[in-house]
Amino acid sequence: MPDNDVFVEMECCQLCHDGEDVCGDDYRFERLENENRHLAVLSDGLGSGIKANLLACMTTTMALEFIRSNMDVLLSAEIIMDTLPVCEVRRISYATFSIFDLQIGGKSRIIEMDNPPFIHLRNGNDLKVNRQSMVSERWPDRRVRLAEIYAIAGDRLIAFSDGVTQAGLGQPGNKFGWRREGALAFIQKAIEKDPAISARDLSQMVVMAARGQNKDNRCIDDISCMVIYLRKPRRMRLLTGPPFRADSDAAYADLVRNFDGKIVLSGGTTANIVSRELGRPLEVDMKLVMKAGSLPPPAKMKGVDLVTEGILTLTDVAQRLEADPPLTTPVPLVSKELIALFRASDEIEFVVGTKVNEAHQDPSLPVDLEIRRNIVRRLKHILETKYRKRVLLRYF
């Protein structure tokens, strides 16, 4: 059974080598909820740019496949090395990797080849990790290392490409680069300052600080930092749509009370129901309309983190979360706020009132208004797959 009080937040932040459009490091994550396993892979391809990216992507794709199916570690590594194309310049086929197979409440395996050794932090302390070395007969000069650890709630596992450890190489006072020690000290300080710092914020801070080690803040290598944080989930509950039965209004509004997390109301009628049932006035500032962009502005209610319009806002947010590359149209104020809340939450519960507003189905409306259930399903899918959130859905 998955432990609902532990959420595995997995994030990786990257910066490309200057002058390149793609990163020569690649990462992949996967959750196997039924097995209570979390997989993460980071690979650094030889060189930079497209060629490196190709090597790294091939490596992460294969590694994820092999680890998922519990294939033998050494055999997996051999297949990866056999498969990678040979670089014309350097005459070798090469990409490093770090593979995490995390089992919550059980033994986790970490398999590494030539990436800087990962860091296992508990209460800010750098835990000693025992590694077993394995050498392939076919590839005697490559060393694969296997570590077995027991990760518990609050732990962080951090891996990076050598763009982090070698940052600042040759700079005065930094002759050998930032090294693992430099990065570790930086991370420990960041955690001391903010003990619950998210994986996302920490990985971003590390890559920015690594770049800062380099002369003129340049990226002379691809820089990646992956952080896996076993945390107490940050919860969010979003209510949208009036309940199917009017006599459920009180129970519905009650979901706003005593919730340990962020509360969002999406929809005018939804907000009115909660306002009426809980006796909390709703305030809409007309002056915000002109500043809000192309959607109705957020409203205010005591004890609620965000009040938005419903269908249009949820549709816009879904489009923006899905878009890759990101949409270039100006982000409406309310979408910006809702996206920020989604991204800063680990477990998101949608409570969907299923009463349909007939006025929305009028074909003479100038826009297509999606049925609420569909748009929420779309949000659930994208938040789970692309943003690795735990999403719960219930109808009311």
Next chain:
Amino acid sequence: MSETNKIKVEICLGTTCYVLGSFRLSALEEQLPPELKSKVDIVGCACLNVCHDRNYGNAPFVRIGERIVDNATVEKVIGVIQEIVSAGGTNE
């Protein structure tokens, strides 16, 4: 005129009203004749819940005091406010 005696003008920012142009009504405050400015209190509201009621016309809707104005435009709303004021009405 005290706040409570002012005529409350609620502009619906619910989905239907918004897509049918209620956002344009944010210009209402600026375009209000000076003599009316002190007599009204203009606010936004989440959903007036009349868009699916066949007794009313089309969105956008504005509620002025107790009166619902359909197909609301800045001009139409100002007209209704003037009517209420000249009839000596307030929010009460």
